[in-house]
Amino acid sequence: MIDFRSDTVTTPDDRMREAARDAEVGDDVYREDPTVAELESRVAARLGTEAAIYCPTGTMANQIAGRVHTERGQEVLADRKSHVVKYELGGFADLAGLQVRMLDTDRGVPTPEQVEAGLVEEGLHRPGTGLLCLENTHNARGGLAIDPEKIAAAAEVAHENDVPVHLDGARVFNAATALDVPVAEIVDPVDTVMVSLSKGLGAPVGSMLAGSEAFIDEARRTRKLLGGGMRQAGIIAGPALCALENVESLATDHENARALADGLDEIDGFDVQPPETNIVLADVAGTGLDTAAVLERLEEQDVLATAFGPTTVRFCTHRDVSAADVEAALERIEATF
Amino acid sequence: MIDFRSDTVTTPDDRMREAARDAEVGDDVYREDPTVAELESRVAARLGTEAAIYCPTGTMANQIAGRVHTERGQEVLADRKSHVVKYELGGFADLAGLQVRMLDTDRGVPTPEQVEAGLVEEGLHRPGTGLLCLENTHNARGGLAIDPEKIAAAAEVAHENDVPVHLDGARVFNAATALDVPVAEIVDPVDTVMVSLSKGLGAPVGSMLAGSEAFIDEARRTRKLLGGGMRQAGIIAGPALCALENVESLATDHENARALADGLDEIDGFDVQPPETNIVLADVAGTGLDTAAVLERLEEQDVLATAFGPTTVRFCTHRDVSAADVEAALERIEATF
Amino acid sequence: MIDFRSDTVTTPDDRMREAARDAEVGDDVYREDPTVAELESRVAARLGTEAAIYCPTGTMANQIAGRVHTERGQEVLADRKSHVVKYELGGFADLAGLQVRMLDTDRGVPTPEQVEAGLVEEGLHRPGTGLLCLENTHNARGGLAIDPEKIAAAAEVAHENDVPVHLDGARVFNAATALDVPVAEIVDPVDTVMVSLSKGLGAPVGSMLAGSEAFIDEARRTRKLLGGGMRQAGIIAGPALCALENVESLATDHENARALADGLDEIDGFDVQPPETNIVLADVAGTGLDTAAVLERLEEQDVLATAFGPTTVRFCTHRDVSAADVEAALERIEATF
Amino acid sequence: MIDFRSDTVTTPDDRMREAARDAEVGDDVYREDPTVAELESRVAARLGTEAAIYCPTGTMANQIAGRVHTERGQEVLADRKSHVVKYELGGFADLAGLQVRMLDTDRGVPTPEQVEAGLVEEGLHRPGTGLLCLENTHNARGGLAIDPEKIAAAAEVAHENDVPVHLDGARVFNAATALDVPVAEIVDPVDTVMVSLSKGLGAPVGSMLAGSEAFIDEARRTRKLLGGGMRQAGIIAGPALCALENVESLATDHENARALADGLDEIDGFDVQPPETNIVLADVAGTGLDTAAVLERLEEQDVLATAFGPTTVRFCTHRDVSAADVEAALERIEATF
Ligand SMILES: [Ca+2]
Numbered sequence A, B, C, D: 001m002i003d004f005r006s007d008t009v010t011t012p013d014d015r016m017r018e019a020a021r022d023a024e025v026g027d028d029v030y031r032e033d034p035t036v037a038e039l040e041s042r043v044a045a046r047l048g049t050e051a052a053i054y055c056p057t058g059t060m061a062n063q064i065a066g067r068v069h070t071e072r073g074q075e076v077l078a079d080r081k082s083h084v085v086k087y088e089l090g091g092f093a094d095l096a097g098l099q100v101r102m103l104d105t106d107r108g109v110p111t112p113e114q115v116e117a118g119l120v121e122e123g124l125h126r127p128g129t130g131l132l133c134l135e136n137t138h139n140a141r142g143g144l145a146i147d148p149e150k151i152a153a154a155a156e157v158a159h160e161n162d163v164p165v166h167l168d169g170a171r172v173f174n175a176a177t178a179l180d181v182p183v184a185e186i187v188d189p190v191d192t193v194m195v196s197l198s199k200g201l202g203a204p205v206g207s208m209l210a211g212s213e214a215f216i217d218e219a220r221r222t223r224k225l226l227g228g229g230m231r232q233a234g235i236i237a238g239p240a241l242c243a244l245e246n247v248e249s250l251a252t253d254h255e256n257a258r259a260l261a262d263g264l265d266e267i268d269g270f271d272v273q274p275p276e277t278n279i280v281l282a283d284v285a286g287t288g289l290d291t292a293a294v295l296e297r298l299e300e301q302d303v304l305a306t307a308f309g310p311t312t313v314r315f316c317t318h319r320d321v322s323a324a325d326v327e328a329a330l331e332r333i334e335a336t337f
């Protein structure tokens, strides 16, 4: 089975497994797990923030950010196709009472004008904007790598209006790799960032939420509320530390994605744009089949991908598919279409 | 002062005041206020629903509908400029944990295709759509009167997908008047409707929420939760009953609005489209002034209107401004621009 | 029918009805209703607070106080039998995300020691106490009039711990009357107070929330969120102003309650303690009947009261039952038991 | 350092560490992690439920249960000192809008009469009871092992009233051990149960929520909402599977607790009752010191315990303290008091 469904499926390699076995641990609710502590301080250093906190998932990290930045009843500005809007079960509304003002943006990032226009001043009838939430890379728009300047420009307008900015950087290392900039440069203009370790970097479990000391203190409490205060978490933080060493392999994922996209585009009925990172969106309308039928035919060939629209299929490259896997997959797909 | 700020400013006439004085009352929490009961049954009959309930405001009626139709964590489909999104302090999110999927529509009403595309199927990552919320007339888009067919078409898609439909019909009698259809025809395809009595119809206080018996039973409880269970409410339900007799005067408001629009459009720097009902949106960009400056100059002439955008001023006609008032206002405005 | 169910059933007298008819009104959302403004300033003056706001119900006023004083996820200290706990549909939890720490108190008011013991310090696992909520008179405990000193003592502990205090004073004028102290003396130690006008004072609709200017500003916004921003509310604020003149009649209600209690206690099977205000709790266990059966038998005699426990019946005196009514009721009850 | 603070501090043994390294994994959000699947089915089998789901913490499992069993605005019946009330940041109110009706019980479990009396019938003013939440062993009351008959009796009243029952069984294996009954017998009368694997059983991370298939399906979705949908969770589920083999060692913890209690009770100023499981509450009032001072003096002797009241210290025995550690600790404590 060649599995392009998501980079979340990456499995830990031997080094990670050894790290799990050998991790020095303690009770992280008492803040005594040295492996978690090291992970948090290394991630903060890498991202250029004061502090960071380890969370079981990126969804939890995003939801914590939503609550800690805001007061109930405020608005959040976010791209309509962002993960926090589409794939987190409406948590901003459900868990934090926030109204998301959905923006339709060009590449997933609002322009300064859109931010300006989207800000709502607190008043007798209006909630006031409490947060701008960005995403980089932008998953639902095909893994687009957003320029640090664009992030900075959007954040600047928010900050001028005393609105904090959270970055859903689940794949921000992919963005940094694609744009060839230090990840801290992307993170610099925002107040907080979530980074997934369990996707392209290959950790079995976990995402980081990073920001100021004061913010992370508050986040620690909200993590407890949501049920994310794990105990001897060093067992998974150990592999996660290894995952930090895997940033360079993302470049390979991106090459594989380009090769996959090129190959798919050659196949009858597939229309594919060159990807910017590790996500390839294929328009399969030309096959005369809908997404479900295409996925079924792929699966018969032992190739897995994901439904992303009525005639759009998402392929995601990652550490567990090699260049050879990509080639093999293309042959099998070509054979059946 | 000629007051075009809103039709909410309408004051009760002598007949209403007599009705307030003479109302037979009882404790409506015990359902013993005969005047409220009569109001509720007369409104239900007029709208063609099984039942109706009297609420202190339209905002409360809309918020009750949002909660009763849904479960926490669901989505609501609504036009981005609808009242429930813009002017109710994010109540759907704050009070009911609902994520509003904001649609950008042509005339304030989504097409069947937009409803279809906006529906979210409940799943592991997605909340599921719990309500379609429409508005007629559409305030923020300039008092547009939405055709019953358009309402029906949007509602049909929702119903096919087991999603209920609520209509914010704060000014649905204006829509019925403008389109020359029975109000029940507009209401027919939706499950619940909110109707304001305190706007163009002139009641001092109150809006109705109408729907099935079972729905209104549940609404009664949610009204209590939100603090809307008033006692001897007949004192205001009496005038509200009189307001039901005022539907015909809405046609006059619409004529006055057209005269006002025509006159304003003649004035230098004002660009005004013919209104469909009692709301006139004037683009004042041509004056070289912004909205605040225009409003200030109007107020110096004892004319009041409302800011509706950086260079957009809203004028609203109603029972308390006559054709002569409109003429007088136009003269004063012309004199100063 | 002699109706002892509640003092909420009081109907407006002719003076109030005239006041409704003659009220000067305006749009109170624009803060232009002079009658509402007068009511708010007169109530604030009477209670000794900076400001006050008119609400459609006491439930709404209490719920507004709960939200404005706190942040989501905090605790509220309240007597287990207080109205906010028993009869407001769990609104503190549902609308504001507050955990109520239910206290079992002697006369409905916690001792300083109970407040001290009930306070929860904010921490990693604990929400922190955000509000102390008191009630005077205490309805569910039989209309007990709580001494100002007791209120002050409880409030002092809260304030020493930076916890604000809200008083559900739905019947605080009854307390002031019974204790023969100025109402402002009872209110003095608390931060905010709710006062009902539609109960013993006889107004058809409405309760006041009073406190500091800054608090009432915030309350105005939360009132809008909950749907309490009524328009030409002068029509009901007029009668409510008259109700402020009715404070002296509460002494009569209390006398009638004492007479009723004395008389009931003489009846076979009724065990009744002398009431402190206008609420009489009768233990009817001695009749061999349960509450429902007793109420049914009373109703056959055209006497109405309320179920308050398996063998407890509540009688409430008010402006609309006279001393003669009490006598007549006693005769009828005696005849049937 | 001899650490009696909590059984949460247990660290994974070599077998668990090997299991972490060697776990077969997959993406558990896709339900493809065989180790998690095995853990879930083995726990369900052991508890006698249809299904179970692995959660990062017991708090999350309890909060999921709270939401899935109820509708917003309902009440939960729970002992005042239960974990869900005291140590979960008011999550039932904050995350689910539930009002907790706090019961004062004898040994942490309400009698049938208390359940009956605590049930609130849904009505116009009252939320209705949506859940009875029990706890066994009962932490805050000193690790009391609640008889299955008591659980069953409370649950029976709830069920007769169509109210579901959740058991916070974080330490239910301790209860089963102490009472010498199969754990399934304790679980049998309840609808859902949470069981911690990271406490006495020694797993590094994780708790289980168990119940019917339908319930666990819904729980899976709520786990995602709260951010508990971990990916290659087999890395921690592997050690958790080993933890299931550790049930027998709980008997040793209980013996150690008894020895510790006996020894402490001999020490001047310590008053200690015989423990039922692994939790020892020491009343230190007799030392003339408060809890903080006692804990400080213990720490100087390299002994750690937990504050549990002004003069109450909690000692918790677990796999990582041996009988020899207990003896050593007693010697050191004796030496300093
Ligand atoms: Ca992974």
Ligand SMILES: [Ca+2]
Residues within 6 Å of the ligand: A264, A265, A266, A267, A269, A270, A271, A272
């Ligand atoms: Ca092609």
Ligand SMILES: [Ca+2]
Residues within 6 Å of the ligand: B007, B008, B009, B010, B011, B012, B197, B198, B199, B202, B203, B204, B205, C231, C232
């Ligand atoms: Ca009006």
Ligand SMILES: [Ca+2]
Residues within 6 Å of the ligand: B264, B265, B266, B267, B269, B270, B271, B272
């Ligand atoms: Ca023009």
Ligand SMILES: [Ca+2]
Residues within 6 Å of the ligand: B231, B232, C007, C008, C009, C010, C011, C012, C197, C198, C199, C202, C203, C204, C205
């Ligand atoms: Ca009344």
Ligand SMILES: [Ca+2]
Residues within 6 Å of the ligand: A231, A232, D007, D008, D009, D010, D011, D012, D197, D198, D199, D202, D203, D204, D205
């Ligand atoms: Ca452990």
